[in-house]
Amino acid sequence: MKFDTPKFMPGGDHFILVQFGDDARIDLNFMALGLTAAIKSAEVTGVVDTNPSYNSLVVEYESDDISYADLQTELTHLIDGLGSVDNLELESRLAYLPVVYLDPWTRECVADYSEKIAQRKYDPDFVADVNGFDDAKQLVRVHSGTEHWVVAVCSTPGLPLMRALDPRCAITSPKYNPPRTWTTLGAIGVGGLSTSIYTTPGPGGYNLIGRTPVPLWDPRQRHPIFKDRVVLLDAADRVKFVPISEEEFDYTEARVADGSYEFNITGYQRFSVGAYKKWVASLNQGGRF
Amino acid sequence: MALSVEVIKAGLETSVQDFPGRYGFWEQGFPPSGPFDMWSFRLANVLVANGREAAGLECQFMGPTLRFLEDCVIAFTGAEMNPTLDGEVFPMWESVAVTAGQILACGFASIGARSYLAMSGGIDVPTVLGARATFHMAGVGGMEGHALKGGQSLSVGAGTGVPGRRVKQDCRPAITDNKEWQIEVVQGPNDDWISDDGIERFLTSEWKLQARSNRTGYRLEGPDWIFADKASAKGPEHGEHPSNILDHGYPVGSINLCGQTPIILVNDAPSAGGFINPFTVPSAAFWKLAQSKPNDIYRFRRVSVDEAQELRRSIDRLCVEESIA
Amino acid sequence: MIYDEPKFLPGGDRFVEMELGNELNFDLNFLVHSLSSKIREAEITGLIELLPNMSSIVISYDPDLISFSDLKREVLGHYHNMGSLEGMELLSPIYYIPVLYCDSVTRGCWEDYCAKIGEKEYDSDILVRLNNLDSYEQLARIHSGTEYWVAALGFYPGLASLIALDPRCRMTAPKYNPPRTWTAKGTIGYGGSVTCVYPANTPGGYQMIGHTPVPVCDIEQRLPAFKQDLALLRPGDRVRFFPVGQEEYDYVERRVVAGNYVHNMAHYAKFSIRAYHNWLKTLDMDERF
Helix, strand or coil: CEEEEEEEEECCCCEEEEEEECCCCHHHHHHHHHHHHHHHHHCCCCEEEEEECCCEEEEEECCCCCCHHHHHHHHHHHHHHHCCHHHCEEECCEEEEEEEECCHHHHHHHHHHHHHCCCCCCHHHHHHHHCCCCCHHHHHHHHHHCCEEEEEECCCCCCEEEEECCHHHCCCECCCCCCECCCCCCEEEEEECEEEECCCCCCECCEEEEECCCCCECCCCCCHHHCCCCECCCCCCEEEEEECCHHHHHHHHHHHHCCCCCCCEECCEEEEHHHHHHHHHHCCCCCCC | CCEEEEEEECCCCCEEECCCCCCCCHHHCCCCCCCCCHHHHHHHHHHCCCCCCCCEEEEECECCEEEECCCEEEEEEEEECCCEECCEECCCCEEEEECCCCEEECCECCEEEEEEEEECCCECCCCECCECCCECCCCECCECCECCCCCCEEEECCCCCCCCCEECHHHCCCCCCCCEEEEEEEECCCHHHECHHHHHHHHHCCEEECCCCECCEEEEECCCCCECHHHCCCCHHHCCCCCEEEEEECCCCEEEEECCEEEECCCCCCCEEEEEEEEECCHHHHHHHHCCCCCCEEEEEEECHHHHHHHHHHHHCCCCHHHEC | CEEEEEEEEEECCCEEEEEEECCCCHHHHHHHHHHHHHHHHHCCCCEEEEEECCCEEEEEECCCCCCHHHHHHHHHHHHHCCCCCCCCEEECCEEEEEEEECCHHHHHHHHHHHHHCCCCCCHHHHHHHHCCCCCHHHHHHHHCCCEEEEEEECCCCCCEEEEECCHHHCCCECCCCCCECCCCCCEEEEEECEEEECCCCCCECCEEEEECCCCCECCCCCCHHHCCCCECCCCCCEEEEEECCHHHHHHHHHHHHHCCCCCEEECCEEEEHHHHHHHHHHCCCCCCC
16 A cells, blocks of 8 residues: 555664555555655765665665754655656666577576476466466567566666566566576566566576576676666666567677677656556556557 | 439449548548549539539549439539430530439540539538548548449439539630640749759650559659759768658649659649659649540640649639539 | 758649758657647648658648748748757657568569569668678667657558667668559568558558568558557657567467457657757767667
8 A cells, every 4th residue: 555654764873764655556666766866866965875666765874964854854855846646757768678588598497496496387388377378478478568667676786676567468476486596697587576687697586488688787897888887777767578589699699798789778768657647547458469 | 311323334443522632631641632633523513503512423534334313413524425315415514404214324535534423412422531532542432432333322412403504615624635735834842953954854855644644643754854963962861862852741743753753643642752843733734634645745834833823713713603604 | 951941842833842951850850740730730821731741841721811922931930939949858659569570471572573563682682781781680680679750641541751769770771763563561661761661552662671460550440559540650659660470470460350459559758859869979879789
C-alpha cells in the first residue's frame, strides 16, 4: 500500500531511509526516483549519496553538515514540491540491449545445477508454463516486447533491477531454491516480478532466459562510454531487449573485446508518469504479443 | 432507396465521381480523385438540374451499357461515344428523359477520351472520407471503392431535371479529333533545377502521350531534360539522380520528372514523393489532358499564375445555368 | 540548410510550395510540423489544405478567396511569429515493428522488375556498396539500430516517411529509375535518406531491404490499432524496427491474418528537442553499429 505520508527512518548515524509504501506498485518507485532527481538538482548540502529502490530511497548524509531532523525537513519539502506522482516527468534514457534468448550457455548452467544441486526443468520452459504461455518462444516475444523500467541499480555493481512497463508483459516466476552457486556473466534472469542482468558470475536465484554480450559495468573504463560513468545504467533508465542470433552474439562479443562496440542508448526522452498511466488505461489487457 | 440503374456492361474503367472530389485527407495520402474533365462533368450536372456536388459516372474510352429500372432524366457530355438509347442515337450535351426499361449503350470514344453521365438526383453511394469520388488504388468511394462491374446496380436520388435542355455550343470544351494539343503550363515550383536551355527545350519540343497513362499519371515521351547545377550540387539525402529531391508534396497537375520520364500527376496521383516538379499544369487545362488519347502530341504554353487563375475562372463562368439553351 | 527566408514557389493556379530549407534536418522537419499546426489554427480564408513534408509545405488555396501574394504574406507572418524550437517537447508514441531483412518477397519483386522493365543490381547490394557496409547483417544492424521520426505522410494513404534520429544510422540509396509499377505491401523501402513501410501494393521507387507482416494502414479499420485512424503513424511519432527470423515473421503474419495481432506501441515518452541536441553532441560520428 501507498503511505499517506512518507515514512522517515534513521539507518545508523549517517543514513536516512524514506519509504513511500510497502508494496511493489510502480508509482512508489516513480516517487523514489522523482525525489532522487529533486535532491540532485537542489544540491542539498550534506547529502553524500542516494540509493533508490522499489518503494524507498536511502540517503547517505554527512552529519557534520546537516542534522537528521533538518535533512528530514528538507526532504519533506522536496517531496511536497514534486506534487502528485501523476505530474512527474523523469529523465529516462532507453538502452537497446542485444540478447540471445534460449541460449546454450544458460542451458549449460541449468544442466549443471540439475546435476549437482537439484533436478529442475529448463528455466525458459518452466517460466513459460508458470505464466500460461504457449511455449518458450512466446516468453521471448513477451519479454522482449516491452520496455523494462530500471527500478534500481543494486546488489552487485551495475546490476539493473527492472520491471516490465507494459502490463500485458508482466511475468512472474519463483526463484531458485536453493540458489545457484554460479551464473553465466551477462545472463538475463527473471524472478518474482523483476528482470535482472548478471554482471558478475556469482550465485543467483533468478530463472535464466537469455544472455547479452554487452557489458553493464567496467571498473577499468575501457570503453568511451565508461569514461564518465562506472556503470552503464541508472535507475529510471529503460531497457529494450533485442533478440539476436548466436552469430550476432559472437560478432558483438568480438567488438566488445576490441573496444569498438557501439552502445545503443538514446538520451532524448523524458518519461511522463501521467502519459504512462493514460497509456496503460488504454491497453486491451487481454491482448498479448 | 429503390435501385434505379442496372449495369449490363461496365465499359472500360467506368467510375462514380463527384466534384470537386475528396478534400481534407490529402495529408493522409488521399488524392482529390473526382472527374478528370471537370468542365464536361459540371455541365452534365447543370443540364439535369443537379447540385454541384451530385455524383455521376466518368466513362473512359468506352462507356457502359445501362438499363434504367425507373424513369430518369439524364445527360451525357464530354467525348463522343456514340451513345444509343434502345438502339436509337442518343443526343450528347442534352438532358433526355428515359423511361423504365430503356437501355443506354456506348461504343468506343471516336472523338475525345472521357465522357460523363449525370442522372437527375445524383448517384447515391456512401460518402467515404467526405466524398463519393472513387479512388481505386486504395479502394475507397464510388461502387465499393472500384470501377463499375457488370451485374451491379446503381441507386439514384430523386431529381428535378427536365428534358430538352442543351448546352450552347460555345460553352462546351472544344473536344475535337485533333491529335495535337497546346497545354497551358505554369513554371515552377522546381523550375530552377532545370537549366535555361532545358526550359527552352521543354517549351519548344513535342511531347507524346504514352499508352501507359491513366488517372494516376500521364507519361510523356520526348527529349532529355537538361539540369541546372543545383540538381547535382545538393546533399546526398536528396538522392543520386539530378531529378531526385528530398521528399515534398506534389501539387495536383505537377509535371513530375522521374529520372528522364516526365509524368503529369493527375486526379489519382500520389500526394508526395522525391522527384522534382519543374512545371505544373493548371486546373483549366485538365479537360485537355482528360480528352487526349495515347500518342497525342502536346506542346506546352507557359502562362503566369494570374493568367492560369483567370483561365480557370472563365471555365467556372461557363459551368452555370446561363450556358443552357 | 535552413533558408533565412522561406521560398514561396507557385504550383499551377491553385498550389504553392513553401520551401523552408533544402536538407534532411530534424529541426527543419520539426519546424515544418509546428508551423503547419499554427497555420491550421489560424484558419486563413481561402486556404484549403496543407501538405507538410520533409522540409516544405505544399498549400492548396482557392484563388477566388485569396491571392497568391496575400497567402504568402499571411503564412510568412505566422512563420516569423514562431518562438524558439529549443524549448519544445512532444509526447511521442513509439512503434516497434518486426522486419525480416533481405527476404524472399522483396527479392521476388526485384526479380520481376529485372525481367519486365530492366536489369538492376539487387537492392541490398546497392545499399551495402554505397554505404561501405561489410554485409547484409550490418545493413540490418544499422537500419534497426535507430529510432525513426515520422517526418511526413504522403505519396499513398498510410505511407509514412521516416528519418533516422541517430545520424550514425543515416544511409543513402538511389531510387528506381524508372520506378516499379508495384511493390509488395509491407516492404521496407529505403530511398535518398528516408525509409518507409509500403502500406499497400503500390508503385514505388525506393530500394527494398526487407519485409514486415505488420499492417500500417487499414482503410476498413479492423484491427484495434486502427480504431481512431486508418493510418498507424502520424508526424511526430517514432518507429523502431527489429530484425526477426522467418519463424517469428510467420508467427506474426498468422496473427495478422487471424485478426488478433497486437501492435507494439508505447506512448509515454516526451521527445525533447533540447535533450535531443545534447544527446547528438555525445555521439562519436566516426563510429557505427
